[in-house]
Amino acid sequence: MKEKLFIRCGTLWYYTNRYYKLADIFEQHRSIVASKIGEFQSILERKMEQFERELKMYAKYCNELQYWGNVEEIYRYKKKADRLESKLIAAMDTIDGFNEEEELFGWPLSHYPLRKTTADKLAPYKRLYDTTCEFLTNYDTWMNSMIGSYEPEAIETATAIAQRTIYKLERSIQEPITKRLVETVRTRMDEFKEHVPVIATLGNPSLKSRHWEQISEIVGFPIKILDYGLADYVTKFEGISEAATKEGNLERALVRMHLDWTEIAFVVNPYRDTGTYVIASIDDIQLLLDDHLIKAQTMKNSLYIKPFEKETLDWESKLLLLQSIIDYWLQVQAIWMYLEPIFSSADIQQQMPEEGRRFSAVDKIWREMMLSVAADPRVMSVVGIDKMLERLKKCINLLDLIQKGLAAYLEKKRLYFPRFFFLVQPHLKKCFEGIARVNFTLDFEITVIKSSEGEEIILRDTIDTTAARGQVEKWLLQLESSMKKSVKAQVVLAKDAYLRQIRSRWALEWPGQTILCISKLYWTADVTAVLSKMDSTMEDLNNYIDGCTNELNEIVKLVRGTLSMQNRITLEALVTMDVHSRDVVAELYKERVVAATDFKWLAQLRYYWMVGANDGRSKNVEERRRK
Secondary structure (H helix, E strand, C coil): CHHHHHHHHHHHHHHHHHHHHHHHHHHHHHHHHHHHHHHHHHHHHHHHHHHHHHHHHHHHHHHHHHHCCCHHHHHHHHHHHHHHHHHHHHHHHHHHHHHHHHHHHCCCCCCCHHHHHHHHHHHHHHHHHHHHHHHHHHHHHHHHCECCCCCHHHHHHHHHHHHHHHHHHHHHCCCHHHHHHHHHHHHHHHHHHCCHHHHHHHCCCCCCHHHHHHHHHHHCCCCCECCCCCHHHHHHHHHHHHHHHHHHHHHHHHHHHHHHCCCCECEEEECCCCCCEEEECCHHHHHHHHHHHHHHHHHHCCCCCHHHHHHHHHHHHHHHHHHHHHHHHHHHHHHHHHHHHHHCCHHHHHHCHHHHHHHHHHHHHHHHHHHHHHHCCEHHHHHCCCCHHHHHHHHHHHHHHHHHHHHHHHHHHHHHCCCCCCCCCCCHHHHCCCCCEEEECCCCEEEEEECCCCCEEEEEEEEEHHHHCCCHHHHHHHHHHHHHHHHHHHHHHHHHHHCCCCHHHHCCCCCHHHHHHHHHHHHHHHHHHHHHCCCCCHHHHHHHHHHHHHHHHHHHHHHHCCCCHHHHHHHHHHHHHHHHHHHHHHHHHHCCCCCCCCHHHHCCCCEEEEECCCCEEEEECCCCCCC
16 A cells, blocks of 8 residues: 555656646747747748849840850750740749748748849840741751642741741840841841742642643753752743642542542332332432532633543533433332332233333333342442433333323223222222222122221112222222212211201211201201291290200210210311301391391301202202202
8 A cells, every 4th residue: 555655656746847847848949949940041041142143143144145146056045045044934933932931931022023034034035046946947948858848838827927026026126236146037038038939839739740840841950859049930830830729629629529429328218018119308419419510510611621631521421420310210210109009900900901011111120220229329329320321211211101001091081980080099089089998898899988087988889899890980980879879878867867866966976977967957947947937036036046055065065075086076067067057046136137038047058958859968058948
């Protein structure tokens, strides 16, 4: 226990003693820090003094530049100026370092204006040395290189830039020796400028071997480098160079036209289920072809076309061939697409054997040709297909004969059936406006006619097309007769059913044509009945308006519900007609019409049922009912 107490007391004494010595320790460290700060400040001051001496030395070097005036030593001047500039740039980093330390010590920042003054004074000398060295280097290169090695425009541009720089320096530099140096450099540039016309003329990249032969004949020896004293021949060279430029422009234009067609291709699409192809979208090709034909014809008439006249004429011939191919191609395609579904029918080929054989020949040529085009649709490849234009011309001649034979054949058919349009299923609606297609049985009997909306009417009389033995006009005539009879029967049945059914239900069960017809018929009868009453009053007409409105609302409810496409089309038309009918009656009420003989009623479109000897029919705008 005593030992532990002794240890604790010793520890307490140790830390107490250390606590009382802390003030001395802090004071010692303050002295050390102050000593080091003073040492660092002394070092910084010595560096700054040394730097100021260096800046003065740089300024002295810069002042010496005004005494350097030997153009032969210009490259040495440039090296010294480069080194001095590098030192002045490095001095900026040194100043930044000094400023950082000064800021830490709390000193005012030093700016050293001598560095900027020296740099500003060095700048025009440096620009003079750089420009002169660059020009002299280029001068030796240009004067001793093969003519045409450098672009004349690049030489003129470089020379012009150097001259502008020297002219500015000549105005700004006032030191006599340096000013004479500038004048010497300017004189050399002016001397070189005398060679620029020769450079521009003989450096023309369009000059070919044939032009150089002409130039060599003028001077009497082959020209290789510029420093041959050629200035006296510039006038004669200019004519050759100008011709070379224009020939080069024509040649490049010809090459560009060839390149423009490299990847241009026809758009080739499969045509239905025929197993062959047709072309489409040739507008861009035609525009490019028209443009190139104009260019080729212009080039052909140029005075400078002689060196490649043959290539130009060959290219023009190729473009003209392409134009002819496209013209005949489109004609053949249009007629072939029209005749192909016709002569794909065995009946037609049987009735027109000669035209059928001719079309088979055209069809064979077309399929072979389009197979080659589909394999490689590029325009220039198509032009190269063997005898393509001749084959297209042959097709046109055959198609003309086919069309003449077809026209004569159709004329005979029209005498029998005036509505005849030749093709049946796809083009039936062109014969009969309301019939889009018909239904055939397995025995080729027509039992049903269909509208484009899908409405069907069962024929009263079945049409046996095989009995016509391929003479389509015969069964079309039978179809016309059966169509009228069948529609008439539907109208009669719908008229009788109207009185037995609710109108909103009745309107869903009959063909659209009969619904509109019978609705108008009974509207005419109802209005006539109201106006024909002996004691007819305006109240009766007003009550009928309410009845029309109620019927209209019932139809509108159906339209707002779920309907088939055909019912919706029919009811939308019926709503329009009912609105018009109600408005007509409302107008009669407004005009206070109370007699069926009033002109305001007689002027309206009215439907009457005409009862004849054997049939019934509806008639518009009839003055009275016949019984």
